[in-house]
Amino acid sequence: MMMLALAFGTALAVGPAWSEEPEAAVPSSVARGVRLFDGAEPLAGTLSGHNAPLPSAATRCIQCHAGPGRSAAAVPGFAPPLDRRQLRETLPRRGGPPVAYERASFCRTLRTGVDPAHVTLPRAMPRFDADDGQCAALWDYLTQAPSE
Amino acid sequence: MNAPRRLLTCRAASLGRRRLLAASALAWLGVPPARANDSTGPVMPAVAAPALPLRRHDGAAPMLAAQLQGSLTAVQLMFTGCSTVCPIQGALFSTLQAALLTERNAAVRLLSLSIDPLADDPAALSAWLRRFGARPTWSAAAPAPEALDSMFRLFTGGAAAGDRHTGQVYLFDRRARLVWRTSELPPAEEVMAGLRQIG
Numbered sequence: 001m002m003m004l005a006l007a008f009g010t011a012l013a014v015g016p017a018w019s020e021e022p023e024a025a026v027p028s029s030v031a032r033g034v035r036l037f038d039g040a041e042p043l044a045g046t047l048s049g050h051n052a053p054l055p056s057a058a059t060r061c062i063q064c065h066a067g068p069g070r071s072a073a074a075v076p077g078f079a080p081p082l083d084r085r086q087l088r089e090t091l092p093r094r095g096g097p098p099v100a101y102e103r104a105s106f107c108r109t110l111r112t113g114v115d116p117a118h119v120t121l122p123r124a125m126p127r128f129d130a131d132d133g134q135c136a137a138l139w140d141y142l143t144q145a146p147s148e
Numbered sequence: 149m150n151a152p153r154r155l156l157t158c159r160a161a162s163l164g165r166r167r168l169l170a171a172s173a174l175a176w177l178g179v180p181p182a183r184a185n186d187s188t189g190p191v192m193p194a195v196a197a198p199a200l201p202l203r204r205h206d207g208a209a210p211m212l213a214a215q216l217q218g219s220l221t222a223v224q225l226m227f228t229g230c231s232t233v234c235p236i237q238g239a240l241f242s243t244l245q246a247a248l249l250t251e252r253n254a255a256v257r258l259l260s261l262s263i264d265p266l267a268d269d270p271a272a273l274s275a276w277l278r279r280f281g282a283r284p285t286w287s288a289a290a291p292a293p294e295a296l297d298s299m300f301r302l303f304t305g306g307a308a309a310g311d312r313h314t315g316q317v318y319l320f321d322r323r324a325r326l327v328w329r330t331s332e333l334p335p336a337e338e339v340m341a342g343l344r345q346i347g
Contacts, residue, residue, distance in 0.1 A: 050336075051335065055239050057235060057239075073232075122332075124315065
């Protein structure tokens with residue numbers, strides 16, 4: 001993970017050729033997004049209908065999702081991969097109407113478990129207690145880092 | 149000389165994992181409990197645990213019915229190599245264990261049943277229990293490989309392979325009969341309420 005973060009930093013130092021939104025490409029935010037995605041920085045989460053928060057070992061994004069340059073620990077198909085194309089393209093999701101994620105709707109989904117098409121995510125996806133900085137870091141990583 | 153056996157083992161392990169992961173995907177996608185495991189709530193008529201040999205985390209080899217006999221038992225299906233819902237399931241049983249302790253209820257037992265008997269030997273199952281702070285009333289076990297289908301039939305009623313692993317919790321009465329199914333990944337309160345209903 002450190003190597004990936006270093007790679008991001010190096011890429012930005014020589015010019016963010018892979019970023020289509022240079023104004024949003026904050027290196028520290030992207031690197032933090034990697035840490036949050038991998039679970040190196042814990043992200044508190046609770047299952048819908050539950051009172052007790054899950055331990056951080058059970059709330060790592062990478063347990064279920066592949067991210068840019070990151071393979072999921074699970075087999076492909078268990079949960080949608082998360083990258084710029086998956087999030088930013090207008091696509092039908094979970095039987096709802098076609099919709100694309102914006103940063104605000106991504107954060108809202110992360111916190112409430114209700115996606116931009118107003119479809120509720122399954123209980124296995126925790127509702128995360130993510131603050132604005134954590135949300136922004138994840139969004140920046142997922143939408144700005146190059147997919148492999 | 150060992151090659152054929154190794155090949156068979158790998159195939160069987162792969163099959164077990166495919167079953168689980170396909171089922172986990174269904175759980176992720178929000179497959180309704182009714183489709184995953186018939187229904188939630190009371191199981192009527194109650195279903196007796198079949199003669200099903202287990203290998204427990206401590207190396208003992210009881211039959212499933214003997215393991216369940218005499219105590220109310222909450223059972224979950226899992227496998228230790230699962231990175232998706234299984235860590236959540238382990239955390240939920242840990243929360244349930246804490247809730248039982250709070251109520252000073254030492255009569256209810258917990259059982260994590262692996263669907264990957266080829267990989268989940270006693271050492272792996274013991275590590276799983278340690279990871280979640282299991283106390284003596286929480287056991288883990290895997291069926292004998294040839295008993296896997298019987299185990300699935302007990303919990304799913306013979307549902308399709310993709311439905312074979314869910315995050316539901318199954319409650320057994322003191323006579324080793326399946327009498328209650330919870331929702332997917334249930335809160336501890338829901339399991340406790342089910343236990344009170346069957347107690």
